Amino acid sequence: MEREQILRALRDGNDRYVAERGAELVGGVPGVVPAHQPVAVVIGCSDARVPVEQVFDQPPGSLFIVRVAGHVLEPAALASILYAIRELEVRLVIVMGHQSCGAVCAAMSGTDDPALRPLVAPIVDRLARVGDDGICEDAAVRANARAAVVEVVAYLRRVAPELASQVDVCGAVKSLDTGEVEWLD
Numbered sequence: 046m047e048r049e050q051i052l053r054a055l056r057d058g059n060d061r062y063v064a065e066r067g068a069e070l071v072g073g074v075p076g077v078v079p080a081h082q083p084v085a086v087v088i089g090c091s092d093a094r095v096p097v098e099q100v101f102d103q104p105p106g107s108l109f110i111v112r113v114a115g116h117v118l119e120p121a122a123l124a125s126i127l128y129a130i131r132e133l134e135v136r137l138v139i140v141m142g143h144q145s146c147g148a149v150c151a152a153m154s155g156t157d158d159p160a161l162r163p164l165v166a167p168i169v170d171r172l173a174r175v176g177d178d179g180i181c182e183d184a185a186v187r188a189n190a191r192a193a194v195v196e197v198v199a200y201l202r203r204v205a206p207e208l209a210s211q212v213d214v215c216g217a218v219k220s221l222d223t224g225e226v227e228w229l230d
């Protein structure tokens with residue numbers, strides 16, 4: 046699609062969104078900005094095939110979402126999680142990887158593009174911790190999600206030890222084939 050077509054589709058889509066779902070956004074009271082009270086943080090991949098609210102069939106306002114390719118937890122991503130826990134009183138954090146993750150595949154391919162290093166190196170490190178020799182793609186996706194769970198827990202214990210024990214952090218992987226989310230132990 047050309048740029049103008051894309052922008053027109055987005056403008057039209059926003060018009061429909063406001064017309065059809067505007068009340069959902071403002072809690073039915075026009076002009077009143079709803080309180081920000083998400084029930085969970087979801088740390089997901091930027092992959093366009095993993096739209097978090099749709100995957101869990103949740104309305105706007107319910108999920109605090111941090112999306113970075115390969116759900117790499119750079120400092121601002123971690124601080125965003127902390128914000129939701131401290132300021133919004135969220136107590137559930139979900140790391141959601143997905144089938145056929147391009148970031149995981151890039152890490153497995155051994156790419157040495159320096160521009161991609163901030164994205165790929167953390168995933169390479171995560172996979173190395175579980176032993177990445179001969180690991181298949183699905184197992185690598187799971188390992189990447191599990192490693193991110195460990196990173197979030199360690200981060201919270203370090204920066205907010207008084208809150209860390211109150212926060213449940215769990216991992217999940219979304220299938221692109223079926224849409225189903227598998228919850229990791």
Ligand SMILES: [Zn+2]
Pocket residue numbers: 090091092114115143145146147148149
């Ligand atoms: Zn991905």
